[in-house]
Amino acid sequence: xxxxxxxxxxxxxxxxxxxxxxxxxxxxxxxxxxxxxxxxxxxxxxxxxxxxxxxxxxxxxxxxxxxxxxxxxxxxxxxxxxxxxxxxxxxxxxxxxxxxxxxxxxxxxxxxxxxxxxxxxxxxxxxxxxxxxxxxxxxxxxxxxxxxxxxxxxxxxxxxxxxxxxxxxxxxxxxxxxxxxxxxxxxxxxxxxxxxxxxxxxxxxxxxxxxxxxxxxxxxxxxxxxxxxxxxxxxxxxxxxxxxxxxxxxxxxxxxxxxxxxxxxxxxxxxxxxxxxxxxxxxxxxxxxxxxxxxxxxxxxxxxxxxxxxx
Numbered sequence: 001x002x003x004x005x006x007x008x009x010x011x012x013x014x015x016x017x018x019x020x021x022x023x024x025x026x027x028x029x030x031x032x033x034x035x036x037x038x039x040x041x042x043x044x045x046x047x048x049x050x051x052x053x054x055x056x057x058x059x060x061x062x063x064x065x066x067x068x069x070x071x072x073x074x075x076x077x078x079x080x081x082x083x084x085x086x087x088x089x090x091x092x093x094x095x096x097x098x099x100x101x102x103x104x105x106x107x108x109x110x111x112x113x114x115x116x117x118x119x120x121x122x123x124x125x126x127x128x129x130x131x132x133x134x135x136x137x138x139x140x141x142x143x144x145x146x147x148x149x150x151x152x153x154x155x156x157x158x159x160x161x162x163x164x165x166x167x168x169x170x171x172x173x174x175x176x177x178x179x180x181x182x183x184x185x186x187x188x189x190x191x192x193x194x195x196x197x198x199x200x201x202x203x204x205x206x207x208x209x210x211x212x213x214x215x216x217x218x219x220x221x222x223x224x225x226x227x228x229x230x231x232x233x234x235x236x237x238x239x240x241x242x243x244x245x246x247x248x249x250x251x252x253x254x255x256x257x258x259x260x261x262x263x264x265x266x267x268x269x270x271x272x273x274x275x276x277x278x279x280x281x282x283x284x285x286x287x288x289x290x291x292x293x294x295x296x297x298x299x300x301x302x303x304x305x306x307x308x309x310x311x
Contacts, residue, residue: 044070044106047113126155140218170301183294191229197281220260229277242268
């Protein structure tokens with residue numbers, strides 16, 4: 001097994017900083033390191049109903065390159081919980097996103113809403129020329145995805161979806177091996193993503209309520225974890241679309257998840273390759289790993305920072 005070394009920082013936050021530095025800079029390129037000595041990036045949060053906001057705010061406390069200038073959250077009880085937990089200034093909070101943008105003028109907005117609200121966030125931010133980062137997946141369906149694309153182009157803003165596994169060193173190493181020809185032509189990719197279930201791992205009641213609602217999240221494990229593999233395979237295939245997509249979903253725990261799937265398998269077929277994406281709320285452990293098999297070699301990712309090359 002090859003260990004690639006610790007990441008050493010929040011990948012999503014680093015990507016936010018780098019991406020929005022590019023979006024707001026007068027020069028052609030900047031790295032996070034080149035921000036040293038500059039004013040911190042002014043960010044605002046849209047919503048707090050996604051539990052990943054907890055991780056962002058927990059890590060934000062230790063960073064000097066970001067400044068939170070506003071938080072739009074209509075649920076005042078939820079807002080109060082965050083004020084207490086992270087010792088936030090109550091004056092940061094606003095009921096409405098558009099009013100907040102007009103008042104605090106952020107350089108970027110980070111969306112921690114339910115998936116259905118991604119479209120609304122982008123459409124509002126695009127009108128003000130403010131870039132957006134959101135948690136995965138992009139949208140609950142094609143109509144909203146196209147609307148997001150249209151708004152972003154009209155507003156001239158980047159929209160970043162935090163497909164977390166894209167930033168893993170292990171997946172980057174697998175990509176490099178595949179594109180350097182070390183494995184031969186890629187024939188099969190198997191991606192495993194998920195955990196034992198939102199309830200089982202103890203997500204907050206607020207998060208659970210919309211994560212298991214098909215109207216607000218699009219689906220269950222299929223949307224929650226199937227998107228990772230689709231993103232990685234699109235990357236590995238240099239953007240080529242599959243010729244066919246087949247998906248099977250199941251409810252193995254209908255008493256807990258009566259409205260959405262908790263088990264999904266997606267098969268992507270290409271002229272000379274196949275991908276199997278296994279998205280599940282039924283793994284006995286949390287996992288995000290990938291197996292890439294070529295004509296003459298293979299690589300298996302091990303969590304964020306290591307790979308195995310069995311052949």
